[in-house]
Amino acid sequence: MYNAVFKRAGLPWVYGARDLPEPAQAERFLAERDFLSINITTPYKPAALAAADVQAASARLAHGANVLANKGGTLIAYNTDGQGCVASLEREGVTFKGASVVVCGTGPTSLSILHAVAQAGPAEVVLVGRSVERSHEVLRTYADELGGMVGRIVDMPALREHHLSFAEVYKQVNFRYGSYDTSRQAIAGADIIIDATPLGMNEGDGAPFDTALLRADQTVFDVVYGHGETALAAAAREAGCTFFDGAGMLVGQAVVTVGILRDITETAALDIPEDELFAIMADAAGFDR
Incomplete structure (x- = not known):
């Protein structure tokens, strides 16, 4: 490339x-x-x-x-993970403004995507992982660091038209957290679900959450690509979701x-x-x- x-x-x-x-x-x-x-x-x-x-x-x-x-x-x-994720989905016609978005995972890729999604103007972003405590810790740290940046520097403008600045993200976007077990309602009710975990890179990997929660009107994105059809991809297609992989x-x-x-x-x-x-x-x- x-x-x-x-x-x-x-x-x-x-x-x-x-x-x-x-x-x-x-x-x-x-x-x-x-x-x-x-x-x-x-x-x-x-x-x-x-x-x-x-x-x-x-x-x-x-x-x-x-x-x-x-x-x-x-x-x-x-x-650049988050910007790349959001830009590629927007290119496909996905609209984040006013949406409810679930981001799966608590590592650097997940956090990068979480922030870029928040800048795209959703109503809420829910960070979910295997542990409620870990999700809470990661999200609290992110919010504290974002707040510190907003308080110390001139507001960093939005990178793209119709997106939010750092200060607008901090003040306007509703952030929540949970685990795959405790966030079943959030997953089922989300407009957009983004799996930013490495699940699917190894043979036999399952989906991060119960895929019976998927609905046909949801958009599902999996960062994994090039490893065959992941469990999440198969379930999303079977449920009639709009699905994109990480290419x-x-x-x-x-x-x-x-x-x-x-x-x-x-x-x-x-x-x-x-x-x-x-x-x-x-x-x-x-x-x-």
Whole structure:
């Protein structure tokens, strides 16, 4: 995806993979800082955040980074998961404004998505996980950190038209929490359900919650893709839900990353319209769009 964009922009940059199976190797690679930008995936997002010199709000609120950008030797941490998720769903016609949204999971991907969903203007967002206590702790920390940001700095404006600023999220969006067992009513009543857990990446994985709760008029999104049909995907389709997997999110977060590279390098050649970027990257990845 990235190499297709670099080619389109006429840049000599190359995106590749680096096999670093041992933590010490990864630490040395980061310390050398011989890269412009890298992507990080589960379970190393918290470690990537800790390695950064500067933490963007997106990474700080998520407690994990999936992008490290090198600006003159300074490592800046970002988390583009949430923006990529919301942008890909909005591209498919999903409307968050005024909706009830359930986000499954309590890790960095879930928190990134939780915040991006909240910025899209829902009536409420419910964070659910295996434990009520864990969901409460994670949501309370997020709310405290968001409130601290709102209190310390000039309000950070919305990233997209019709979305909410940080202060508007803090003041307007109703956040709730629970477990898969205690939030059955919230899951059954949700307009949009987002599974941000890794369930489905391994054979035999079940869905995070009782899929008998699904209704035909719900939109269901699973961050997992490329591992065959997950249990949640199968159940959502059987229930008649509108279902999307994580392929669009992968492209969406990559589009955001290109914007980061454009900004930190001031490379005008990367000033490509978002729709065109999405098309270039989706085609390169072999995804339908």
